[in-house]
Amino acid sequence: MYRYDEFDRDFVAERVEQFRGQVGRRLSGELSEEEFRPLRLLNGLYLQLHAYMLRVVIPYGMLSSRQLRMLAQVARRYDRGYGHFTTRQNIQFNWPKLEEVPDLLADLATVEMHAIQGSGNSIRNVTADQFAGVAADEVEDPRVYAEIVRQWSTLHPEFTFLPRKFKIALTGAGHDRAAVRVHDIGLAMVEDAAGEAGFEVIVGGGLGRTPMIGKTIREFLAKRDLLSYLEAILRIYNQFGRRDNKYKARIKILVHELGAEKFTELVEAEWREIKDGTLELPAEEIERIEAYFADPPYETFEADDAGYLAMLAIDGAFRRWATSNLFPHKRPGYAIVNLSLKPLDGVPGDATAAQMEAAADLADRYGFGEIRITHEQNLVLPYVAQRDLHDLWRALDEIGFATPNIGQVTDIISCPGLDFCSLASARSIPVAQRIGRRFRDLDRQFDIGELHINISGCINACGHHHVGHIGLLGVDRKGEEYYQITLGGSADENASLGEIVGPAVSYDAVVDAIEAVIAAYLEHREPDEPFIETYRRLGAEPFKESVYGKESVHDAA
């Protein structure tokens, strides 16, 4: 389990007091807003559309029940009783008061939480597969290495002023749930011919204004070389990355401009210099960190639980939830449970203080007190015995976390958009809600099957629209909200960027357009063929035709 060492604890406590002093000096006028802004951003505090917003970091999306209860308490005491889980596996509070933020941070520090490296041109919070350590399809637990990367990157003296922000994601499983191909660096654990686990290193992916799929620059990197290799990549980026133009400063542009081959050469040359130095990861260090993530005290089950199987057979609503929201666990008799934060008419990713507390209690009762945050803005209880699933399901239903829609059309990723974000061009949340209402019928959702709709309120792409099977990007057309539609994006191991299929559609027309896309899919799909496969087989044409009519397809061609 993730643990702070002494260094972290002292450092965080010091930072809280330092920030308390800075806030005091801002309120007393010793610091101007220009002087204060960079300081508050270093502590995760933004000024948004309506108020300040605090982004609290959740390393690789993993929380203890104690930490989740503290987030609930913070929501109630310092905010308006809720928080928003983001696509970066973090939580944002929308309404903290500047004068109370130091107390808020001090409360968070009591459960080893903070907001450092939640913003700025630093190495941001490391993200990982939400099913790490429990997935049936895993090579190895990536949290061990996510934690090693976290420790290495925390206040790394060389990398606190990078050309731009820097995001690293890890997956340990064949099926990529951490979107590693659209991060600055993605690390996918793989096995070499001898069965030794290591990393495929992917660099230069990213979304935003210039979306790109990352390039594999090394097929296999031994574990001991992880930090020296990352250091070499960061050094090349720090040295050659562009600082003259904010829009060209991400590593993806460097990799693109140099070409993957040249970039790789530079990294490998740098790496040869530092490879066997102080950054080499000794096996004992890996073991030390592995101990943080030891398995919980599982019970031993031989096979599936008979009572669970019986409930599946007789309770249709339970069966529907189990089919949608459970994932296979590496241990027999256990399941990974997804808690949907996408109820009908809700705000994707929002949870109230009461819901967070109830989820923490359920984690204690049924799941060894641990909760994960997914980049799809849902929660996960990673270790639930099948025996307890029916009781858990009923309890989740009571708090509104049992919508059986994981991975389906209403499990929409949505950024805060114009309802909260000062950079937004258009709203995201109400579009998600209108789509949710249109497809509220559970049988219909289920029939449509796996389909990811991602919505961003502006080109910054916090809602990952480029990698949604259907992506919506909010744009401002002379003061009116319009939405550009992209199709065929995907964030998994077969990552692809969605293609723009035609002119942007209005706020009023956007739900009909989505329905037209889905109608085309239903018409053309083969048995058991998911949306993305149908799209890849047929290309954009039938979908365009369905949204814009035959004429426009020919006009555009």
Add this chain to the structure above:
Amino acid sequence: MSLQVVTANRLRDGIVVYLAADGGWRQRVADAALALDQGEAERLMALASAAVEARLVVDPYLIEVVEDGGLVRPSRYREVIRATGPSVETQADLPSAAE
């Protein structure tokens, strides 16, 4: 020339405010002082700069408003949302959050 008002965020809690005719900062756009011409707009912005110096508000700027049946509202949609809050019901509006 269109009607303008000055808006900003209050320093201590970040809440959206508008500059009123008496020099105070109010949460309702309806209470804002209207600038009918450039000179008036500049005078309001000078007051706002003084309020920044006095640590009352941050990042003041002028927005366009329209009078609609005796009511003043911002013309840009972004500013309507700033003035009235999120356009969606948030969890805070739901009874379960109010405990």
